[in-house]
C-alpha cells in the first residue's frame with residue numbers, strides 16, 4: 053500500500069531547475085534512501101514533502117490526501133511529517149531535554165526524554181545543557197531524538213548523521229532503522245553516502261541534477277545500474293569491453309556469465325571488485341600479471357594486467373597475491389551498462 057506519492061513534481065529557484073518532473077512512490081512502513089551529489093536536489097525534495105516549499109508543477113499526495121498540487125496546499129504543521137534537518141535546527145533557547153519534550157503531553161516526559169537520549173547514545177544528564185553547550189554531533193543526535201519523540205507517520209532525514217564518526221554513524225543508522233520498523237513509521241533518508249543508503253533502504257532513489265535516474269531495490273541498483281556513471285557512483289566498479297554471445301561475455305578477465313536477456317554483440321559489462329578472485333596461477337585459466345600490491349590492513353589494493361588491460365581491485369589481505377602471476381576467477385554474473 054502506498055503512503056506517499058509524487059507525480060511530475062518540479063521546483064525551480066530563479067534559473068535553477070532544482071527538481072525536474074519527479075515521480076516517486078513510497079510504501080507504508082517502507083524505508084527509502086535518496087542519494088545524489090551535492091546540489092542534485094535532495095534537500096529540495098524533502099522540503100517539498102515536508103511542506104516548507106510548494107512545487108511549481110506536479111502533485112504530492114499522502115494517504116489519499118493531496119498535500120500540494122492544483123489549488124491545494126496543506127501547511128507543514130498539519131501534514132504529520134517529521135523532518136530532521138541537515139543542520140539539526142534545535143530551538144536555541146531551550147535545553148536539550150526541553151527540545152526533545154517539546155509538544156509532548158502527559159506525565160512521563162522525563163522518563164521518555166531519558167530513554168530517547170540513551171537511544172541516541174547520549175548521557176541523560178545532557179538534558180540540562182543548552183544547544184550551544186553541545187558539540188555538532190551531539191546536537192544532531194538531540195535533533196534525532198526530538199523527531200523520534202513525536203512518532204509521526206512519515207519521517208524525513210536530511211543527512212542526519214553527517215557530523216558523526218563512522219562507528220557512531222553506523223549505530224545511529226541501525227537504531228533509526230529498528231525504531232522505525234518497530235513503530236511502523238515510514239522513512240526517507242537523504243545521504244551522499246552510498247554505503248549508508250544501500251544498508252538502510254528497501255528502496256533506493258538516485259538523483260542527478262534534479263532528476264531521478266534510477267529507483268528500485270538497492271541490491272538490484274548496485275548490481276544492475278543502467279549506466280556506467282551510476283555504477284561508479286554506487287561503488288567500486290570494473291567496466292570491461294565485451295563480446296556477448298550465448299549468455300556469455302568474452303572479456304579481458306576471461307569468460308563472464310551474463311543474464312539471458314543480454315543483447316548479443318559488443319557491450320560494456322559491469323563487475324564489482326568482490327566478484328573477482330585472484331588465485332594461485334594454474335595453466336589454462338585467464339591470467340593476471342600483478343603490477344603492484346598495496347597493503348592497507350584488512351585489504352590489499354592490487355593492480356594487475358590481463359589481456360593488455362589494467363585493473364585495480366581490493367582483495368582480502370589473507371589471499372591477495374603480491375607479485376608474479378595469478379589466475380582470475382569471476383564470481384556471479386556481469387551486467388551490461390550504458391556508456392553515459
Ligand code: ADP
Pocket residue numbers: 065066068069070088089090091092093094095096097
Ligand atoms: P542537495 O541537498 O542535493 O545538495 P539542494 O536541494 O539543496 O541540493 O539544491 C538543489 C539546487 O537548487 C542547487 O543548485 C541549489 O543551489 C538550488 N537551491 C536550493 N535552494 C535554493 C534557494 N532557496 N534559492 C536558490 N537556489 C536554491
Ligand code: MG
Pocket residue numbers: 094095096138
Ligand atoms: Mg542538502
